[in-house]
Amino acid sequence: MSIMVKVEEKLYQNRYIVDESRPHIQIKSVEACQTCEKQACTFCCPAACYSKNETGGVTLVTDGCLECGTCRVVCQDKGNIAWDYPRGGYGISYKFG
């Protein structure tokens, strides 16, 4: 039994300091995602930052990113993710951790 989950509702509880228009993760090649069979980032990311799009590729929105690094590990064979930490002070700011 799996319950439908809205991850946005979970992320809504978190504190973020968003670095406007400076995403710390980027997809290197749109085409590489389109030819990626698994697109595992779309179901491995705990914040659902990656979603399949109409072009058969993957859309990345980093606003809810928890900075865990899972996408980097998942995509290492394709090497299609440029992953960096946000600038100092930006990004997720855990109140409890």
Added chain:
Amino acid sequence: MVEKFDAIVIGAGPSGNAATYTLAKQGLKVLQLERGEYPGAKNVQGGIMYSHELEKIIPDFREDCPTERHIIEQRVWLLGEDSYVGTNYRSESFNSDKPNRYTIIRANIDKWWGEQIRKVGGLQICETTVTELIRDPSGKVIGVRTDREGGEIHADVVIMADGVNALLAKRAGLQDEAAPENVALAVKEILFIDPELIQQRFGIKEDEGVVIEIMGKVTKGMVGTAFLYTNKESLTIGIGCLISDFKNGSCPPYRMLEDLKNHPVIKPLIEGAEMKEYAAHMIPEGGYKAVPQLYGDGWMVVGDAAHFNNAAHREGSNLAMASGRMAAETVIELKAAGKGYTASNLAAYKKKLDDSFIMKDLKKYRELPGIMHGNKQFFGAYPDEITAAAHNWFTVDSVDKKTKEKQIMKSFIKRRSVMGLVGDAIKLVRAVR
């Protein structure tokens, strides 16, 4: 002019805090850099904190360290579809003056560490991301570059305590990318609730705590575990599986967590609690064989960044604190002897690790990660069979006990075959001997 320190520590987690405090207390000029808004802002832990390693660094930590509850009862549960088989260990003697284990809220502890570091003269600067190591032409690490303006800082030695992602060492070519089967992804929530309800539901008094470690159906056959911990006014619940399994499955981590929260034996324990934060973090699970190069000219790596985690015993933060302390002590000893921080001199750090519980325990369980990864029956078939067996055994239905025994045995053999069962037993022994 570029500012210069005796040592730079990157990261304000358990290992970086232990290293910075130890160095500052001995009077070294130490700078700790943290990318979060405040210490703890980027850190995630279950969390259970073990006293012993912290006592070695700050003997009287109990005077003001904001721990949650000291643990008097440990439960281990194997979850079936709507059931659990479990063991509990509870002892009144865990109510001592100096408890061995506490539940904690990570951010509170890291802020406290920040104060301790300041008290002994350490300099902790937050909101600063280290972008790369600075090396001289010979390759020796001589400092770090940060994302601040003019953010170049030099030091005689750099201790990398930047956590499981360990980007700095990877970028500098000092460490390989972690394989998906060597790291787990864990997600967790903190749920606030009336402390009276925690005490009633878990049968404990104020300050007493219960922790539950969970395996079975909830990880959907993936290699992983879950947990439920009691804090003072909240519960933390989480679940984690190997990334290689998340990658091959199709159940997103947050759905797995939601299913755990709705499991019939878990739900009554957390009912009515209010979720205040959702967190995710990777955990190094590769053990002994996944430990990278730990030192070189002008650098050492500690804690999660060094892959120090004892998955079998759910110990991580104590290995982190111990390795941070050992790295710091290595620096202090070399400085006192007037020796440089060359790779051959810093080998003393590795020697300390080898002589300690850190490498001894990791070595003992060196086969465990590989065996668990290749044998998912320990996370799928066995929890199923064991809970089904318990259900059969405890259902009184006029079937004689000999027949019940046969039914149970038959079910196990059908699932795993006789040779399979024998093989699994051998594997388990190999994994933990």
